[in-house]
Amino acid sequence: MPGFRVLLRLHRPSAQAFNFFVASPAHLISGGIPKGLCTVTTNASDTKPSSGPENESLLESLTFMGVDVKMARQRQPGVLRKIITNEQGLSDFLHGKGASRKVVASIISRYPRAITRTSEHLEQRWALWRGVFQSDSKIISIVDRSPESFFRSSDNDNLEKNILFLGSLGLNAKDLHRMLTTAPRTFSNSVELNRQMVELLEDVCAELGGEDPRQFAKAIISRNLYILIRSTKRVRTNIDFLKASFKISDHELLETLQGNGAEILDLSNEYLRRNLKRLQEKLKSLSCQKVDVKNLIICYPTVLFIGPDTLNSKLDCLLKAGISMKQILEKPKVLEYSTENLTGRLQELSKLQYDFKKNGINILDMSRKRFDARLERMSLTSDK
DNA sequence: GAAACCGGGTTCTGCCATAATT
């Protein structure tokens, strides 16, 4: 559970803080000065930050609601100038669905345009989401997580078509639910955009000599719920790149993509390129053959997800412990465990003088519980 | 009864640029 999620948690808020501090002074210069200091020197008509005045009573009411007006202004300045808005209706609506005052304020701060939606619109949209989610609170948690996903589009028709389209792909209800939980932006894409991605995947299948494009697309989507919020350019480029970069047959590529390889399509083009290049270099320096690289990727595509530094440190710590490259290539799943985890296990095993040559390296590919149990048994037998 | 095989779970927003509206 920690791992990746913790990384994201730690990463994101710091990035937000960074933007907040950097962007605010910029705003003070561009937005604050004309209002305060320029009244004497200029007529409002030719000042650069073209704009009417902000709606003071709106600002007041937002402030009263606890909205971070500074943040809102930085994100969508135009909204603050509007004469007609529905912040009270939005607030009441969200409260009615169980959102706290704080959550409502945070939502508006991060996606101010939300207050331009009418109450009828909100009711409609909510009803559509409820068609997929079991409870209001589930939706609230997603809207709180990503206000933009819910509010960015005002096109409820499109949303409805999207739900129908996604359902028509043959994904089961569970997949659909998971997709909309984890990648809610998929909802707000235009149906056309989603359709384009599905068509791209079907085309790729046909190009690679696949028999059943529909099921290929479905397989990739259900294995990679984020695929529909990637650009077709990214996915296309990655597939073409994989095809061109090593001697993988069409059939092998097809199987890899609809198997464990579905996720590597998410990688940015540059990242994939860099990771593959560094992987090839590293393996070459360890005197592996090209075919070893190919087999590694087919057998364990996720290896391309691992950044060069992480990958190198994992390989190095395994090799240093007396494990051969051949063993790693035969059991690449050991690379899935964090460097810390691996290092720790290697240490404990070396205390017991575990012989990898004799016993293999499967012991590293085990859940914590099983590993500990195994160690326990080993130390018991060695005591006797 | 342990080891190996195998697949599954978790996870993804907030910002920017541009097209489309009004």
Place this chain on the structure above:
DNA sequence: AATTATGGCAGAACCCGGTTTC
């Protein structure tokens, strides 16, 4: 011309345990 709607991007693994096999 301003505002809204939409598309696209960067960021970068880890762990668990049911079932089968020996």
